[in-house]
Amino acid sequence: MAKLYFRYGAMNSGKSTALLQAAYNYEERGQRVLLAKPRIDTKGAGQISSRLGMTRPVDFLIGADDDARGLFAEHQARIRYTHDELAGLSSGPAEVSCLLVDEAQFLTASQVDDLFRVAVLDDIPVLAYGIRTDFRTEAFPGSRRLMDVAHALEELKTICRCGRKALFNGRLVDGHFVFDGDQVAIDGAEVTYESLCGECYLRESGGRLAS
Numbered sequence: 536m537a538k539l540y541f542r543y544g545a546m547n548s549g550k551s552t553a554l555l556q557a558a559y560n561y562e563e564r565g566q567r568v569l570l571a572k573p574r575i576d577t578k579g580a581g582q583i584s585s586r587l588g589m590t591r592p593v594d595f596l597i598g599a600d601d602d603a604r605g606l607f608a609e610h611q612a613r614i615r616y617t618h619d620e621l622a623g624l625s626s627g628p629a630e631v632s633c634l635l636v637d638e639a640q641f642l643t644a645s646q647v648d649d650l651f652r653v654a655v656l657d658d659i660p661v662l663a664y665g666i667r668t669d670f671r672t673e674a675f676p677g678s679r680r681l682m683d684v685a686h687a688l689e690e691l692k693t694i695c696r697c698g699r700k701a702l703f704n705g706r707l708v709d710g711h712f713v714f715d716g717d718q719v720a721i722d723g724a725e726v727t728y729e730s731l732c733g734e735c736y737l738r739e740s741g742g743r744l745a746s
C-alpha cells in the first residue's frame with residue numbers, strides 16, 4: 536500500500552531541493568516520476584526551482600478547480616501511450632513510480648484528498664512538499680488538510696537568525712515586518728520572508744500570534 540507523505544517546513548528549509556533529490560533517487564533506479572505543483576505560484580510557473588540553482592520543469596500544473604487525481608491519471612496514460620508508441624525505441628519505464636508535488640500548501644483540501652486517493656486507491660506514493668503556516672502563523676488550506684490525512688509527516692528544518700529552529704515565516708515589505716495582509720503575496724513588490732523561531736516572531740510582532 537502506497538502512502539501520502541507531507542514534508543513540511545518553514546521557508547528556505549530546502550523543500551524544492553529535497554523534492555528534486557527524491558526525484559533523482561527514483562530515476563537513478565530506472566523508475567519514472569511525475570512532478571506537479573499548484574498553478575497559483577506565478578513565480579517560476581511551470582518550474583521547480585531550488586535555491587541551490589537546480590531547476591526542472593513540472594509535468595503538470597494543478598489549477599484551483601482541477602481534479603488532481605484525474606490529472607495524474609491523464610499523465611500516467613500519456614506516459615503509457617508514449618512508451619507503447621516508442622516500443623523498441625525507448626527503454627523508459629511505462630509506469631509511474633511516484634508523484635511529487637511542490638508548493639503543496641496551495642492545494643485545496645479536496646485536491647489533497649485526491650492525492651490521498653492516488654496513494655491508497657492507485658497505489659502510487661505521493662510526496663507533497665510545502666510550507667506549514669503563512670506569515671500570520673495560520674495554516675495554508677493544503678497544509679492543514681495534509682496534516683489531517685497524510686500517512687507520514689516529516690519536518691524539514693531550518694534555522695532562525697538566533698540559531699534556534701525556525702517555526703514561522705515572517706513577511707517583510709520594504710524590509711519591515713508586517714502582520715496583516717493577504718495570505719498569498721507572491722508577486723508583491725519588495726515582499727520578502729524570513730524564517731523565524733517562536734521567540735523572534737513574537738518579539739517582531741509585539742506579542743501577537745494570529746490575526
Ligand SMILES: [Zn+2]
Pocket residue numbers: 695696697698699731732733734735736
Ligand atoms: Zn529566533
